[in-house]
Amino acid sequence: MKPAISIIRSSAGASPVAIALGLAVLAGLFLFPQFVQSPYALHIMILIFLSVIMGEAWNVIGGYTGQYSVGHAAYFGAGAYTTMILLQYKQISPWYGALAGIAVSLVVSLIIGSICFRLRGPYFVLASIAVAEIMRLSAMNLKDLTNGAEGILITEIPHLKFGDTLITDFLTKVPFYYIGLVIAIVTILVTWLMQNSKLGYYFQAIREDQDAAHSLGISLSLFKSSALAISAVFTSLAGSFYAIYIGFIDPPTVLALDISVQIVLICIIGGIGTIWGPVVGALVLVPLSEALRSNMIAQGIFKIGLASEESGVGIFLKEHLSHAHALIYGILVVVVILFMPDGVLGWAKKLAAKKGKE
Amino acid sequence: MTPILEIKQVSKFFGGLAANSDVSFHMDEGMIMGLIGPNGAGKTTLFNCITGYYPPSKGDVLFKGQKLNGLQPDRVCKLGMVRTWQKVRPLTKLSVLDNVMVGALCRTNSLKVAREIAHEQLKVVRLDHKADFIAGGLPIGERKKLEVARALATKPELLLLDEVMGGLNPAESDEIIQLILDIKKAGAITQMVIEHDMKAIMRISDRIVVLNSGEKLAEGSPAEIVSNPEVVRAYLGDFHA
Structure with a gap:
């Protein structure tokens, strides 16, 4: 039970301190590649941007509207495949390819919406998974279009030119860094605009109680489809961006169920239905998964002297910890969900509120 | 003048069960209509049929002369009819x-x-x-x-209140009664009220419709309803009638 006295609206808008801090972070992000040239650091940042985009996108339909789609790989894959097919077989620039991907994803979202939104709760979840799986199997088998299980490999990314001046040739990670950063910022801005509009109110009303929302003049089919469409647009954009950045796609990397689950996790870990939740989720999950995969944890343990590298435990950690990264990742996710049901952000807010009372 | 709401032989079946059968009545603008009946009489089902949650199996619902059959609740709300929820x-x-x-x-x-x-x-x-x-x-x-x-x-032009006083203490109920009467006095909104509290319903209603086992048992002014032997029988059994 929530206490009856909890008040959720703060009367003032963002404080000047928060605005200044936000601008500083933004400036820092834009200057980051000037100071850090390490491709690995840039790579991690780009993965974080991707996660932010996907998380914010899912948040619109899952967090705000309360329709837990576990089939968002469908839009991610639609964006990725459309962009890659157009680039590789028709030599169409990825900029247009990404737009075409958005169009395809919108169509897919309308079809999925018209089928799945008849269902509520767990049935909607299952239907969303099923549709994404249909897409994956189709991509596997429509070999003429998608090259099947072999996937599509980019041979060359067309250079970005403005008139005759070359802006970038995409040879380093820096242009990808900026593209990812800009899309992430736009996604956050769109979410913010949505939250502070009629759409945001209607989405949340649907999440809280569909029947009540329906009785108050909210067309469930229209607004659920709108939420899914907004979500699909940005997920598709993330898919296109990922495809060009990595340069290779096949059904298991862009259309598989674990992509869908990853997307949901970003929001659940960070804090569902809030603007900054997916950002926090991405900041937690991406470094965590990288650290586990590259065995940084074992090295950290050796460094602080908890175990020596030559001891039995040390050898065991060195040999096996990185192989068990998925397992540890899973356990950590379960722990977070158990002890922070409102996500890291919700937990931090509660902690701050407690501190404030004392 | 066209009545603001007209219910014409509305029936609603769930499988073989008739939750409403052949219910007809109409409401004029500005009035308060009380809808009473024992538990399971079909009051809330009738609300659901009127506001678009279920399409009636048979019969018509007319709001300001316009047929509502099959219109979704959100459209009904846009037309000017809104309901509250018992729960x-x-x-x-x-x-x-x-x-x-x-x-x-x-x-x-x-x-x-x-x-x-x-x-x-x-x-x-x-x-x-x-x-x-x-x-x-x-x-x-x-x-x-x-x-x-x-x-x-x-x-709204028509407000349907489903047991707004259920679970309230007498002071809170009185406040709601006053609120309903104030809304009536303001004049723009017609009201239909489902209520179990007889004292309250007699006080606020201009007319009352009594439902029993899905059928309309009686309709009339509060005075007519309390003296109607069939109504008394439905509530209290044969012994008292």
Whole structure:
């Protein structure tokens, strides 16, 4: 039970301190590649941007509207495949390819919406998974279009030119860094605009109680489809961006169920239905998964002297910890969900509120 | 004058069970219609048929002369008819003000206008002091008021109240009764009220329809209804009649 006295609206808008801090972070992000040239650091940042985009996108339909789609790989894959097919077989620039991907994803979202939104709760979840799986199997088998299980490999990314001046040739990670950063910022801005509009109110009303929302003049089919469409647009954009950045796609990397689950996790870990939740989720999950995969944890343990590298435990950690990264990742996710049901952000807010009372 | 609401031989079947059969009555503008009947008489089902949650199996519902059959609840609300819920349905994680704003957004796209309407309606139900509280934290009496404020914010011409006094203490009930009478006095809104509290329903209703086992048992003024032997029998059994 929530206490009856909890008040959720703060009367003032963002404080000047928060605005200044936000601008500083933004400036820092834009200057980051000037100071850090390490491709690995840039790579991690780009993965974080991707996660932010996907998380914010899912948040619109899952967090705000309360329709837990576990089939968002469908839009991610639609964006990725459309962009890659157009680039590789028709030599169409990825900029247009990404737009075409958005169009395809919108169509897919309308079809999925018209089928799945008849269902509520767990049935909607299952239907969303099923549709994404249909897409994956189709991509596997429509070999003429998608090259099947072999996937599509980019041979060359067309250079970005403005008139005759070359802006970038995409040879380093820096242009990808900026593209990812800009899309992430736009996604956050769109979410913010949505939250502070009629759409945001209607989405949340649907999440809280569909029947009540329906009785108050909210067309469930229209607004659920709108939420899914907004979500699909940005997920598709993330898919296109990922495809060009990595340069290779096949059904298991862009259309598989674990992509869908990853997307949901970003929001659940960070804090569902809030603007900054997916950002926090991405900041937690991406470094965590990288650290586990590259065995940084074992090295950290050796460094602080908890175990020596030559001891039995040390050898065991060195040999096996990185192989068990998925397992540890899973356990950590379960722990977070158990002890922070409102996500890291919700937990931090509660902690701050407690501190404030004392 | 066309009645604001006309129910023509409405029946609703669930499989073989007739939750409503052949119910007909009409309502004139500005009146308060009481809808009573023992538990399971089909009162809430009739509300659901009128507001679009179920299409009636047979018969017609006419609102301001327009047939509603098959119209979804959101369309019905846009036309000017709104209902509250017997089991209250607050949007729990939103603030009280936001709850009412969701209703107000039915008539406007501007959050600013919606906020003004919402404050106005919260004043009407005397809940303005709780505007910034989370709806899920309100006690039952205030949740019922919130239901009414949210419905009023959609600017209805016809308001259907499903047991707004259920579970309230006498003081809270009195407040709701006064609220219903005030709405009537203001003149723009016609009301249909489902209620179990006989004293209250007799006090507020201009006319009363009695349902029993899905059928209309009687219709008339409160005085006619209390002296109707069939109604007494339905409530108290043969012995008392």
